[in-house]
Amino acid sequence: MARNMIFELMLAGLAVLAVWLIFFRDDDNPVDKLPGPPRRPWIGNAWELLQMPADKFLDVLVDYTNKYGDRYVFKVFSLRVLHISGPPDVETVLSHSKNIKKSAPYDFLKGWLGSGLLLSTGLHWHKRRKILTPTFHFNILKNFANVIEEKTQDLVKMLKEKNGADVSLMPTISDFTLFTICETAMGTKLDDDQTSATVDYKNAILNIGLQMLCRISRFWLHNDFIFNNSSRGKEFAKTLEVARSFADNVIMDRKAQRAQNKGEAIADVTDGIGTKRRLAMLDLLLEAEEKGEIDMDGIRDEVNTFMFEGHDTTALALTFGLMLIADHEEVQKQGEKSMTNLPNLHDIGESRNEKRKSLDQSEESISENDFITVTRRKTKVRIRSDLFDIPTTEINMQNEEVEEENYVICITSSQCLPKQMAMAKLLRTNNHRNITKIKYKSPFKVLVQFETLEDAEKLNNCPKFRELGYRCEKTNKKNICFGIVRGVDLELKEEEIMEILESSAKILDVKRLKRTNSEGKWVESETIRIRFMSTSLPDYIYAYEERIYEECQTILGDSEHVTMSNLSDMKYLEAVIKEILRLYPSVPFIGREITEDFKLGDLLVKKGTTVDVHIYELHRRADMFPEPEKFMPERFLGTEMKHPYAYVPFSAGPRNCIGQRFAMQEMKTTLSELVRHFKIVPKVKGARPRVMVDLVLRPVDPIYFYCFEYKVENFMYTKSRMIINKIVFFQLTLVAHNFLNECEKRKQIPFYSKMTSND
DSSP: OHHHHHHHHHHHHHHHHHHIIIIIOOOOOGGGGSOOSOOBTTTBTHHHHHHOOGGGHHHHHHHHHHHHOSEEEEEETTEEEEEEOOHHHHHHHHTOSSOOOBOGGGGGGHHHHTTSTTTOOHHHHHHHHHHHGGGGOHHHHHHHHHHHHHHHHHHHHHHHTTTTOOEEHHHHHHHHHHHHHHHHTSOOOOOGGGHHHHHHHHHHHHHHHHHHHHHHHOGGGOSHHHHHTSHHHHHHHHHHHHHHHHHHHHHHHHHHHHHHHTTTTTSSOBOSSSSBOOOOHHHHHHHHHHTTSSOHHHHHHHHHHHHHHHHHHHHHHHHHHHHHHHHOHHHHSOOEEEEEEOOOOOOOOOOHHHHHHHHHHSSSOOOOTTSOOOOSSOOEEOOBOSSOBOOSEEEEEEEEEOOOOSSEEEEEOSSOOOOHHHHHHHHHHTTOOOEEEEEEEETTEEEEEESSHHHHHHHHTOHHHHHTTOEEEEEOSSEEEEEEEOOOOTTSOHHHHHHHEEESSEEEEEEEEEEEOTTSOEEEEEEEEEEEESSSOOSEEEEEEOOHHHHHHHHHTTOSSOOHHHHHHOHHHHHHHHHHHHHSOSSOEEEEEOOSOEEETTEEEOTTOEEEEEHHHHTTOTTTSSSTTSOOGGGGSSOOOSSTTSOOBTBOGGGOOTTHHHHHHHHHHHHHHHHHHEEEEESSTTOOOOEEESSSEEESSOOEEEEEEOOSOOHHHHHHHHHHHHHHHHHHHHHHHHHHHHHHHHTOOOGGGGOOSOO
16 A cells, blocks of 8 residues: 555656646746746746737737847747747748757647658658659749649639629639649649539638647647547547548549559650659659658658648738739739839948049949949849830949039039139130139039029030030039949930939939940940939839739730740749738748757857747838838849848748749749739728738638729730731732722723712
8 A cells, every 4th residue: 555655656746747847947048038028937928828819819929029129039838939030030040950840839730741841850851852852843843834824724714704793812712722733743633523622621721720829829738648639639630631531532543543544644754855754743752652762651741731832822822912913903004113222322431532443443434423333232123114124233322412502513524624723714715704613522523603593504505615525514402312323225315214214303314424445445334324303312213114914915925825934034023922922921930949059149049949930020121121011012123132031931041942933833824814814903992801820821801802804905816916907908908909900901990980989
């Protein structure tokens, strides 16, 4: 009896010790010094986590970021969760080669995704990544193009049948992406009689996300044994069975096709040029199984992973994207103007002599002082136009101060101007009087102030100064800003460039600068100078720009099919998609469990800490993206990011999204076709749904839109019809001409010559 009591006491003691070690041990940790919501003794923020409603979870975390900054700590018992949203911190975490293990909540999905690419780590992850990387090779994506286009045409046909009725976006687009991923990566076409199965599968995915979120907020359900035996765990098991059975059917169908075809369509053959033909994902996995590199459970894990990630994330991106495009009509059709971002001005901090020295060593000897090209950091921009397409350009800017006078003429020259006495003599010789002040800004620039406007105008129009190559301009505003744009087509005249540019600041003029060639002669360069009337440079300059509809029509021309080359040329559409993913990243958070101590700046992050990367808040930082809540695709038209990790919709580093090129291909094809065929209109202008996060970023409220088919002929039909009309007109004219000649030969009068106008 005594022995049994001692044994029971020992077991109880061990249980208490285990609970203490897991939940209540509180070692010193450097991250505890960071701000965060107030922590209670022993339990930390477990109570706050329990109180968070599922549909408010994202809102609470965004509020914490706004309140506590780029780094804050959320503590649950002894577990520290470090939340980060600053680009340098994001770069450190995502680019780390050792800390690639997913955080603990991802383990809740192991019953569904097993050891697939999303959840695996270490050597197992490296091995699977190596097997699957060829799946998204360029040649494979080219083979997918026809399937994606076919599915897109089915979507267009279905929307046409709606006849302008409102459409619920998420279920419609989710069907499209699920059918597309099955027929491309899985090689299995879902028949129409499988509609109920697809609905069950999509509902299962939604329920899995909600159940996972519920489990995260209830810490006692983190234990597998407790969860599996709870009512929620049993419901979760039923949901998993639906998702797994759908994927199993896809695998079995493909295996049956392989057996039926006896490997003819998917055998290990060459592609005709001596290179081993690349296989789609499921075929590649089944081939690996035959070689003993993966078992059936591994195939099931990867298929479940890619079925989920390949359809749900893309469906959500397209849903949010169509919502934004519908709400911004100017993005669909001709918007006339696009914005080219100019970098913010910084003090160059160089003396005039240093500027002159750098000028002498520069490739283009620009002789207009005070806007000399002194580059600290080059910024690439692209200016597109319906008149011209400027290649990637460099913009450099400089400010100058001009005294506020009523009658001031600014004289500039590419050569050194006469010095004070010589300039005074030149002015007197040409009968320029009533001068109150002459101020030298540099050897290349002089300000001359007059008493009257008439005297100022006289110098401004002086033919002698023009003969000498001096440029005279009236200056009567206090601040003038200059921007220099490189890479502008030499065929464009200054007047043409002036016509297509616009800015929030008044553009006074555009001047093409000169450079010295190899022979030392002055020739026109591809650099233009833009002069603004403003106290500071504007944030944007504008040029005529094609929007999605015009871009697609211009690129596709008479072709009815979209090729990979066509998609790569759709730069504006790509910018639209990037802006969609900035505002609504499909995966708003990425979690890492730290397996090796590392430094986050000056902060030591210990092993066992969880780090959550907040992509949603990262993409809405005002210092990285001005006016962050505004939908502005022009941000991505050629401008460099202020930080390489300020925009990571597909993650980054070693665990970046393996299917991102496939996702971009699918989104480009879908959006280009929809915008070509329909005018997309929101059901409620300016409406935005509440969003929540489970496995992905998801709208809480349904999103509706209208698709109105264009009744006018599209570009391709109109163009072809014009050609046909010209041919028909030519043929009719030729027939009439031959008929009249034949009549003339026979001396006969054409019968129609006797017809009256009434006939």
